[in-house]
Amino acid sequence: MNQIRAYLIDDHRALREAVATMLDAQSDITVVGQAGDATAGIVDIAALRPDIVVLDLKLPGQSGMSAIGQILAVCPFTKVMIFTMYDNPGYVWATMNAGATGYVLKSAASEELLRAVRAVAAGGGFLQAEVTMPLLKRLAREAKLADESGALSSREMHILESLAAGKSNKMIARDLSLSEDTVKSHLRRVYEKIGAADRAHAVAIALRMQIIE
Numbered sequence: 001m002n003q004i005r006a007y008l009i010d011d012h013r014a015l016r017e018a019v020a021t022m023l024d025a026q027s028d029i030t031v032v033g034q035a036g037d038a039t040a041g042i043v044d045i046a047a048l049r050p051d052i053v054v055l056d057l058k059l060p061g062q063s064g065m066s067a068i069g070q071i072l073a074v075c076p077f078t079k080v081m082i083f084t085m086y087d088n089p090g091y092v093w094a095t096m097n098a099g100a101t102g103y104v105l106k107s108a109a110s111e112e113l114l115r116a117v118r119a120v121a122a123g124g125g126f127l128q129a130e131v132t133m134p135l136l137k138r139l140a141r142e143a144k145l146a147d148e149s150g151a152l153s154s155r156e157m158h159i160l161e162s163l164a165a166g167k168s169n170k171m172i173a174r175d176l177s178l179s180e181d182t183v184k185s186h187l188r189r190v191y192e193k194i195g196a197a198d199r200a201h202a203v204a205i206a207l208r209m210q211i212i213e
Contacts, residue, residue, distance in 0.1 A: 007050040008034040009041040038067035046074040052121040057084040068098040102126040
């Protein structure tokens, strides 16, 4: 049986050591090291090259979120699993985009944490049930926005791009040979289609959804 070599980064020492003890008690898992902050952990990880890093998000100094990329840079074959108290789907989405392949809450039962460690170390992914549904809802919402953005007319796209360029309604009206009232009417329709509250929000959504560059 291949041993799973795990490394833990969490600033809550008692919890970290309890998790280490639980993992070490498994015949197929060995904890090769642990740290209370990301900076020290990354140095260790570069030397120890563990199979999996169990990483908290809230850490002193450098956050766990920003550490994901650095861990993968020093050890590309190491898997990263987030172990946190935060169930925000935005965090789940951001950590997956950064390269993590597992996300487990600290409220999880020990059996679930073990399943997650084994699945992630084996090259799979693991999302705890409590974070899966909120994430799916977020993805569905963003997909809906993407579909709706496809209904933007060429003129609405031009106006959205002009917003991103920082142009005023007056400048947009002049560029398109329209009245300012007509530009405002187009803007209201753009806001409705992509779910924006105002100009800045519209630009932010359009950039996130890659409607504009």
